[in-house]
Amino acid sequence: MKKLLLLFLIGFASVSFAQTVNDVPIRDIDVYYVQIIGTGRSLSTKVNVEIDFGQETKSISFKNGTSIKDERGRNMKFNSMMDALNFMSANGYSFQFAYTMNDDKDKAIYYILKKNK
Template sequence: MKKLLLLSLIGFASSSFAQTVNDVPLKDIEVDYVQIIGTGRSLSTKVNVEIDFGQETKSISFKNGTNIKDERGRNMKFNSMMDALNFMSANGYSFQFAYTMNDEKDKAIYYILKKNK
């Protein structure tokens, strides 16, 4: 009985954490619009996804902190931008429009999303 209680408490505690950006739970971000930025990762089919909701970032930091982190605090990895879009939709955001930017080194796709009310 004690083992069952302990396992259920651990399960409840692990499910009570949410995905975060800058340590803010994704569902608690108090903005109307967000931008997700997808860039390809070298030698991988997965994409790096960052989120911009107008937060302040540290200009000196090598890590900008805009990556979506899972319950364990690790950067989430998405199979594609559609995977990221489905994830954001499940977290209360709807797609508005998309655009791409290409420069000499990088190619990035930007999705503008609106928070559902």
């Protein structure tokens, strides 16, 4: 009985402490490719990271649903794009290629990742 309880607690802990995008755990996103977008944060060395896996987004939204959330539902903060890439690698994705885009206001870095099978 104790072993069964221990297995239940371990299983619950692994499910309840998952990072999510649109309330979907990153490991459970059912796509082959994702794009992570990194933009600089004003007065900070950290970057804002969003993830695009082809999900439907609302055209008018005051809440950004593409941000990666931690186990408490707060937006995750990454020190750099390498930090974000290492995070995604630990969650089952591998790097394919990267590109940048410069806008009048912002510079964004895009990484294309493939889900490991």
